[in-house]
Amino acid sequence: MNGAESLVKTLVSQGVDICFANPGTSEMHFLKALDNPAMRSVLCLFEGVATGAADGFFRMKGTPASTLLHLGPGLANGLANIHNARKAGSGMVNIVGDHATNHLKYDAPLASDLDGLARPLSHWVRRADGPHTIAADAARAVTAARPGRIATLILPGDASWGEAGEPAPCPVESPAFKAPPSARVEALARVLKKPEGPVLVILGGRACRGEALDLAGKLAAATGCRLATQFFSARIERGAGRVPLERIPYFVAPALEFLKDFRHIVTVETDEPVAFFSYPDCPSLLKPESCAVHGLAEKDEDGAAALAMLLDLLHARKTVARKQPRDKTVAPTGKLDPTSIALALAAALPENAIVVDESLTTGRNSMGLTAGAAPHDMIQNMGGSIGFSTPVATGAALACPERRVICMTGDGSAMYTIQALWTQAREGLNVTTIIFANRAYEILRTEYANMGFGALGPRASAMIDIDKPTIDWVAMAKSMGVPALRVAGVEDFHRGLTKSCAEPGPMLIEVCL
Amino acid sequence: MNGAESLVKTLVSQGVDICFANPGTSEMHFLKALDNPAMRSVLCLFEGVATGAADGFFRMKGTPASTLLHLGPGLANGLANIHNARKAGSGMVNIVGDHATNHLKYDAPLASDLDGLARPLSHWVRRADGPHTIAADAARAVTAARPGRIATLILPGDASWGEAGEPAPCPVESPAFKAPPSARVEALARVLKKPEGPVLVILGGRACRGEALDLAGKLAAATGCRLATQFFSARIERGAGRVPLERIPYFVAPALEFLKDFRHIVTVETDEPVAFFSYPDCPSLLKPESCAVHGLAEKDEDGAAALAMLLDLLHARKTVARKQPRDKTVAPTGKLDPTSIALALAAALPENAIVVDESLTTGRNSMGLTAGAAPHDMIQNMGGSIGFSTPVATGAALACPERRVICMTGDGSAMYTIQALWTQAREGLNVTTIIFANRAYEILRTEYANMGFGALGPRASAMIDIDKPTIDWVAMAKSMGVPALRVAGVEDFHRGLTKSCAEPGPMLIEVCL
Structure with a gap:
């Protein structure tokens, strides 16, 4: 088998059996190796979706996914969500295709300081020496990623297409988190x-x-x-x-x-x-x-x-902990505001939902109202780079296909990695994306005031308002094959949310604020 | 004035009077400084749009634009199009906001090795020392960028908000390209x-x-x-x-x-x-x-x-060069294929159009057919990172508001930086985006065959075809406020193209292949 086949086989034997891929020419041999039926490949139309999905996958499964990225610029597009994953302690194995070793010196258009781009946000970086050592490199990458770290393996074309032989079996090393002294x-x-x-x-x-x-x-x-x-x-x-x-x-x-x-x-x-x-x-x-x-x-x-x-x-091992009682939230009526939205969410949340929260202004301060809702997991952005939620929701849904993922995001945030909707439609994922459409980077208006500047002047305002033109989120979702609806009242919001949780596949709800 | 105001004032005095911005909290003082009416600010909903627009601006104007990016991850999102600009010899001045100096040691969520991220793709990197030296730093950044290089100035919060005094005037140094020995x-x-x-x-x-x-x-x-x-x-x-x-x-x-x-x-x-x-x-x-x-x-x-x-x-200074004669192309009829598309383009191209070409499969080999069209500029991707054309077209249109920009892109490529459409609508730019919708990374099918693999297996195929779901480009454009039409025959394509060139503002044409 060639290096790419040895690599994929080793990843699988190490428990990495999903690959969020955005391939290019230098990854053709890896692409062919993905014909290995033990590896699930998920196509992403932008690299930030791939790395964010790997983050979401790790958060729910606790084991790393792999990504397939195309040279330095492909890695660069994935870096912001690698940053978020790194801060969240989410492990992933990034496979980054590169030119063949003897082609590098010609400074072809896609050549760049790929190693230099990988280093700042990876805990572990290695450039594969060749096809014969690729299996060992892959096993080391997975070992590095497993405790929640970023491993980046650079795969030159010749390491991919050269004859590798059968990979030697590598032991799977479970991460050991030590007890404190x-x-x-x-x-x-x-x-x-x-x-x-x-x-x-x-x-x-x-x-x-x-x-x-x-x-x-x-x-x-x-x-x-x-x-x-x-x-x-x-x-x-x-x-x-x-x-x-x-x-x-x-x-x-x-x-x-x-x-x-x-x-x-x-x-x-x-x-x-x-x-x-x-x-x-x-x-x-x-x-x-x-x-x-x-x-x-x-x-x-x-x-x-x-x-x-x-x-x-403290001799307290048998103490009984206080547990959160169930609030029987009644679906609210009337105006959409942070409180009514949170109450509608609490009422509609199905058992064991996964809530991915990137609602900077709308959802941020009212989440206490969902404390007594049905038990659920809440996932938040640890790195602060916006555009995290739609990819993370995608990866979480692939990790837990039997659970509903509710992705709450602002309109400003959603635009960074909106391509994730397409992957959700393609894979039929159970993700409900809620867009809080306040037509602004609303958080920045607050931050501007926090700086003591008072109200924004018209020029600064134009850098914060995203209302001209208004983004039509229903059309946006439709363009990528995701059913969508627009709501302007909290009853409709609650009804839409409940409906989306009852039906398989993705849905988007534009909440007009 | 504070550091941010000193910085903006210096940029303007150095001839940098446009800023493609995607601001965040750490850039609030810069945002306020953008109230300076001599600086035009253009909001971009993704950083790759900002850096690509700066590339397009330089290609047409020959002078650098500035970008405003938000910490390490914001820069990271802009890197792929910085790579393309670097390979094209397009200069730009990236202003990257960072935490205040005394906040860095706490490793807050958005902290990262920002300098390390800037270095691989910038020719010039500097972290501002403080408000008093920011004007000199800005002038040096512009000088570094002017010959066609990437300058990245990291702006800590305290350098932005501290008292700077009036900036000393800095001479504007024109780039000198030397004659060879x-x-x-x-x-x-x-x-x-x-x-x-x-x-x-x-x-x-x-x-x-x-x-x-x-x-x-x-x-x-x-x-x-x-x-x-x-x-x-x-x-x-x-x-x-x-x-x-x-x-x-x-x-x-x-x-x-x-x-x-x-x-x-x-x-x-x-x-x-x-x-x-x-x-x-x-x-x-x-x-x-x-x-x-x-x-x-x-x-x-x-x-x-x-x-x-x-x-x-060679005593040949007065030789008469052969010039391309005008082909009077008749608008073609019948099926859409690379030849008829190129002929329709040749017939519809207005005088002095700017053609940005990222049509990897469809446009690539038929451009010879437009050689005798009305005089125009052709802009291509020098760095190979796809998702270059829609942002570059945006920047080119801002550099040359009186000219029509024709942006030709594949459906695969367009998805990387599709957020550029929104900026085109917001600014009313004269950009016609042509999406060649072959529902695949079609170039990769060719490359796969070039590797000697023959036809793709179903799993590899699923990593190349982007037809499930089909992207509805008319809905996509509409979602961001850009009028759009879908064509399935070459007469309709020619008619749509001609119409878009006659009307101000952006338009998108989905060409169904």
Whole structure:
């Protein structure tokens, strides 16, 4: 077999059996190797969709997908969502085709410093030496990606088309997240037995779900500490029956207010809270000066094990955690506004939905209203690069075909990677995309005011309003084969959402604000 | 004034008076500074549109535009079209907002190795030290960009909002493209007086138009050499009344055939022809072994001056060049195919149109049929990263509002940066976008066959065909406010094209193949 076949076979044997692809000429041998029926290939019409889908896939499956990208510029188009994935701790294996080694020196049109482009956002980069070592390279790439890291394997044409022989079997190494050193946990246990004031435990990473979340609930019940997440989390299990988590506010002033009385912050698989952006005369760190920060588990440690150790030291392992009761939300009526939208969502949300949230202005501050909805997963943007939600929803739907994905996004955000709709239609994915069409980068109007500038002048306004022309989202969805409807009242919104959750395949709802 | 105001004022005083912007929170002060009425701001809904538009602007104006991008991921989204611009020798000044300096250490969500992302594709990168030096930095960036280079200025929040004082006036330094050393030209003159066989002169860069093109025509008339361009050129002046240029074919076999009899190749502002991609058992260099290559002018030298020196040495300055006669093309009838499409284009092309060509399969081999059309400029993709044409057409239309821009693209290519349509509608630009809708990455089917694989299997086919679902381009255009029509016959195509050229504003024509 040739190098490309050896590579695909090795990826599959390492458990990477899906490839989000945007191929070009230099990947023809890889394309042929994708005829391997054990690898599912999903075509994306823009590379940012491929890398975002790999992020969404990892968030739900916990194992890396692969992407197929075309030389330096193809990788470049995927970088923004690689950035988001990196910040979320989502692993992926990027296969980037390159010219054959002896062609590089001619500086052909598509030649660029591909290695230089890969390095800033990848944890692991390797340029394949040739067909015989490609299987070992692929196995190493998957091992690098598995704990939630970005691995980029550059595949020159000659490594792809040369004779590779049968790949040697490589062991599959599961990632091991270590428990923290016991001295650290013991020190924290001593503090929590007699804290000098209120304690906030901030959960991040894998600690926002499953066993870790339950253990955190026990800790709260046993010690009276409060539980929160950062404003953005990679994936939270929430809703009825789950341990409820507060959310540290986004803007600096309310975040300072939220944190001002705590004397201890305990972080689990996350860092202490910092401002998303810097502002003149505003602090970057959000905790009060008198507050001590205790790192219980680092991002690459096992938060669940750490919480279990802590509970044992506090003799609280058997405490009963408080769980979120089910709110029987009645579908709201009347005007569309952030509150009624959140209530409609709470009422319509099916059991086990996956909510991907990129609604910067509309959804952002009302998500508390869905806390008692049916149990669901919430996925948010950890890297801040907008255009994350439609691709991530695509990958999440492929990871969990039996679950409904609700993708909430602003009209400004959706335009970055709108090509994801086409892949959703092609693959018949159960994704409901909700476009909050306020016809503006509305968040920027708030940020402009936050800078103390007051109202925008007409020229600055023209850089924020996206109302001329108005984007027709129903036509946009239709153009890519996704059924769509437009709603201007909350009853229609609720009805549309409910309908979309009951029918297989994608749908888009334009919410006119 | 603050740093952002000082920066915008300096850009304007340096002749950079247009900004293709996709701002975010870290650019709020720059946004406010854009209230300066001397700077035209054009909002783009994706960063690849902004950088591609800057490329198109430079190709037509010869002076750099600025872009406004949002931190590392915003720059990343613009990189593919920066790559294309770089390969085309198009200068631009990228202003990339970043967190304030003292916020960087907290690794906030949008923090990344921004400098590392900027370096691989920029000729000049600088991180602003602070508000007082920003004017000098801006002037240096424009100076770096002016000869056709990529300048990237990273603007931390504090450099933007801090007090800068009045910017010191900076001299505007015009780029000087030097004439080649006379010894080099003399050596070539000796060869051309007695060449050992046929001579091909390949023109690139600024030598494909204006005075250089006329001088090349004289050289051909005086010496019997043939004149050609590479398959892709940044901008060619062609059509009736211009010196006609041949085109070296794209694929390796016909390119070898085209070049096989030449004993001398003379390059002017370009390099010797190389294969676009590498293929197993195919050469990278396209000239025959017996052919000598003579570099008359490097890419950063003055090709026109070089040709004038050469003509003087050959006593041929007054030779009369052959000019392309006007073909009176009759609008074709019948089926849509590459030939009838090219003939319809030739018949409909208005005087002084700008044709941006990214039609990989449909338009590629039939452009010879428009050689005798009304005089026009032809712009092609020098970097090979697809998704170049709709943004470049946008920038070209802003550079030349009185001229019609015809943007020819495949359906696969158009999807990468389709957001450009919205900016065209917003600004009322005279752009006709022609989508050749063959429902496939058709070029890849050819390339797959070129690899010796024969017909595609069903799985590989599914990575090349984009027919499920079919993209509805009329709905797509409508969604972004661009009028559109769909044509299935060549008469309708010709009629639609003629109509679009007669009416102001953008239009899209979906050509169903």
